[in-house]
Amino acid sequence: MKSILVIGSSNTDMVIKVRDLPLAGQSVMGENFQTFGGGKGANQAVAARRAGSAVRFFAAIGNDDFGKAALGTFESEGIDTSLVQVIDGMPSGVAMIFVGDTGENCIGVAPGANGSLTPEIIRSQESVIAKSSMLLLQLETPLETVVAAIDLASKHEIPCVLNPAPAIPIPDRALFLFFYTTPTETEAELLTGVAVVDERSAAAAARQLMQRGVKNVVITMGENGALLCNSGGTYLENAESVAVVDSTAAGDTFNGVLVAMLTEGQSLKEALRLAVKAATLSVQSAGAIASIPRRSNFDDGAID
Numbered sequence: 001m002k003s004i005l006v007i008g009s010s011n012t013d014m015v016i017k018v019r020d021l022p023l024a025g026q027s028v029m030g031e032n033f034q035t036f037g038g039g040k041g042a043n044q045a046v047a048a049r050r051a052g053s054a055v056r057f058f059a060a061i062g063n064d065d066f067g068k069a070a071l072g073t074f075e076s077e078g079i080d081t082s083l084v085q086v087i088d089g090m091p092s093g094v095a096m097i098f099v100g101d102t103g104e105n106c107i108g109v110a111p112g113a114n115g116s117l118t119p120e121i122i123r124s125q126e127s128v129i130a131k132s133s134m135l136l137l138q139l140e141t142p143l144e145t146v147v148a149a150i151d152l153a154s155k156h157e158i159p160c161v162l163n164p165a166p167a168i169p170i171p172d173r174a175l176f177l178f179f180y181t182t183p184t185e186t187e188a189e190l191l192t193g194v195a196v197v198d199e200r201s202a203a204a205a206a207r208q209l210m211q212r213g214v215k216n217v218v219i220t221m222g223e224n225g226a227l228l229c230n231s232g233g234t235y236l237e238n239a240e241s242v243a244v245v246d247s248t249a250a251g252d253t254f255n256g257v258l259v260a261m262l263t264e265g266q267s268l269k270e271a272l273r274l275a276v277k278a279a280t281l282s283v284q285s286a287g288a289i290a291s292i293p294r295r296s297n298f299d300d301g302a303i304d
Contacts, residue, residue: 002054002131002132002133002263003053003054003055003056003080003132003133004048004053004054004055004056004132004133004134004135004136004259004260004263005056005058005128005129005132005134005135005136006041006044006045006048006055006056006057006058006136006137006256007041007058007059007117007122007135007136007137007141007145007146007149008039008040008041008042008044008045008057008058008059008136008137008138008140008141009039009040009041009042009059009093009109009111009114009138009140009141010037010039010041010042010057010059010060010061010067010070010084010092010093010114011038011039011042011092011093011094011095011109011111011114011140012035012036012037012038012066012069012070012092012093012094012095013035013036013037013038013039013094013095013097013248013287013288014033014035014094014095014096014097015033015034015035015036015097015098015099015246015248015286015287016030016032016033016096016097016098016099017030017031017032017033017034017099017286018030018031018098018099018100018101019031019100019101020100020101021098021100021104021105021106022098022106028098030098034286034287036286036287036288036289036290037069037070037073037288037289037290038095038248038249038287038288038289039059039070039093039095039114039140039288040138040140040163040165040252041057041059041138041140041141042057042059042070042073042074042288042289043249043252043253043256043288043289043292044136044138044163044252044255044256044259045057045074045077045079045256046073046074046077046079046256046289046292047249047252047253047254047255047256047257047260047278047292048136048256048257048259048260049077049078049079049256050077050256050292050293050294050295051256051257051260051261051274051278051294051295052260052264052295053259053260053263053264054080055078055079055080056079056080056082056083056128056132057074057079057080057081057083057084058083058084058117058122058125058128059083059084059085059114059117059141060084060085060086060087060090060113060114060115060116060117060121060141061084061085061086061087061092061093061113062086062087062090062091062092062112062113063086063087063088063089064091064092066091066092066094067086067092067113070092071084071086073289083125083128085113085116085117085121087113087116090112090113090116091110091112091113092112092113093109093110093111093112093113093114093140094109094110094112095107095108095109095110096108096109097248099246099247099248099286102244103244103245103246103247103283104244104247105246105247105248107248109140109166111140111141114140114141115141115142117141117142117145118142118144118145119142119144119145119147119148121145122145122148122149122152123148123152126152126156129149129152129153129156129158130152130155130156130158132153132158133158133263134158134159134160134161134259134262134263135149135150135153135158135159135160135161136160136161136163136255136256136259137149137150137160137161137162137163138162138163138164138165138255139162139163139164139165139166139167139168140165140166143168143170146162146174147171147174150162150174150177150178151177153177154177159179159180160177160178160179160180161178161179161180161181161182161255161258161259162175162178162180162181162182163181163182163183163251163252163255164181164182164183164187164191165183165184165187165251166187167183167186167187167190167191169191170191172212172213175209175212175213175214176212176213176214177213178213178214178215179214179215179216180214180215180216180217180218180258181209181214181216181217181218182217182218182219182220182251182254182255182258183209183217183219183220184219184220184221184222184251185197185202185219185220185221185222188202188205188206188209188219189205191205191209192205192208192209194208196219196221199224199227199234199236202219202221202227203227203229203234205219206219206227206229206234207229210229210230210231215230215231216228216229216230216268217229217230218258218272220251220254220279222239222247222250223239223241223244224236224238224239225237225238225239225276226239226254226272226275226276228268228269228272235269235272237269237272237273237276238276239276239279239280240277240280242280242283242284243284244283244284245283245284245285245286246283246285246286246287246291247283248287248288248291249282249287249288249289249291249292250279250280250282250283250291251279252288252292253275253278253279253281253282253291253292253293254275254276254278254279255275256292257271257274257275257278257279257298258271258272258275261274261275274298274299277298277299278292278293278297278298281293281297281298
């Protein structure tokens with residue numbers, strides 16, 4: 001079985017639960033503090049693995065306690081870690097996360113070793129990329145590294161999915177090579193200049209990204225589900241209304257499950273349905289990796 005190749009970040013999330021998210025210059029008292037495994041790349045790799053796919057993770061971690069703990073987590077999940085780079089003299093990535101009573105969050109990331117994942121390291125593994133079923137990327141590693149990866153994937157006709165988070169300007173040349181991109185409403189606005197406030201404006205932003213070269217655009221819209229836009233038109237997959245505990249890694253859960261379902265041959269609409277369902281489950285639990293559901297929890301037809 002070919003593996004999904006996830007290239008991205010590994011972080012340790014330090015989470016403080018607060019009543020209200022702090023404003024600039026404001027201190028707030030927290031209710032409790034917890035540490036979780038996280039990082040967008042790591043979260044998405046775990047989500048795809050828990051959805052039943054073979055997954056290989058390409059990342060950089062420090063030779064420290066955080067990095068060793070992360071590596072142990074990946075291995076316990078059954079993820080192939082042979083491409084994980086251990087960088088001496090660099091700390092592993094960390095994220096400081098405030099989670100409010102509504103489940104919304106604000107996040108600051110110190111990338112540490114994630115920034116050491118260079119284009120040269122990526123190019124040294126061209127044969128691995130060429131043998132992958134699909135490539136899943138985010139933007140918590142250097143943009144030039146992401147571009148190098150998609151260039152190689154395009155050369156070998158491997159479909160690429162970009163979760164453009166955190167959103168930064170992306171060259172049209174790179175966008176043209178993505179089969180899917182999956183921004184949130186905020187990220188879609190930052191990429192296109194279109195304020196995404198409803199289904200109609202989301203479709204307008206998605207069409208602009210298509211004009212720049214992306215084949216399929218999926219805008220994740222939180223409690224409003226996910227909007228797909230491609231040459232066949234637009235389609236909205238609604239989400240169930242639930243009480244949100246912590247929205248951290250909801251988008252990562254969506255991306256990992258979406259890619260897993262597409263890789264195993266599910267239709268795009270069915271892949272969207274299951275990805276939205278998994279993401280909805282994830283917001284009902286605290287933490288990043290800790291909140292990601294297993295296949296049997298979101299797919300009634302799954303066999304454990």
